[in-house]
Amino acid sequence: MANHPSALKRARQNEVRRVRNKSYKTRVKKxxxxxxxxxAANAVEEARENFKKAVSIIQKTxxxxxxxxxxxxxxISRLARGINRLSGSQG
Numbered sequence: 001m002a003n004h005p006s007a008l009k010r011a012r013q014n015e016v017r018r019v020r021n022k023s024y025k026t027r028v029k030k031x032x033x034x035x036x037x038x039x040a041a042n043a044v045e046e047a048r049e050n051f052k053k054a055v056s057i058i059q060k061t062x063x064x065x066x067x068x069x070x071x072x073x074x075x076i077s078r079l080a081r082g083i084n085r086l087s088g089s090q091g
Contacts, residue, residue, distance in 0.1 A: 024066045031057045039082045047083050054079060
């Protein structure tokens with residue numbers, strides 16, 4: 001355990017940030033899961049609505065530095081690709 005006052009403060013800050021980042025990551029996982037579930041159920045409209053929400057959550061998480069911007073772009077791209085495949089097979 002840290003002994004220096006500055007090291008103790010750094011440990012406290014790290015713990016607060018860890019908990020906050022964990023909640024952001026959990027929100028991203030839930031949003032992605034909702035989109036994938038809608039795609040699996042062939043529900044195009046539901047998938048699109050969930051996709052809009054997911055994109056917002058993913059971009060916000062990336063803007064805060066919790067996930068890398070390229071990881072955010074990759075996740076959004078893969079979800080969009082899934083919806084486009086679904087839309088193509090429907091129409």
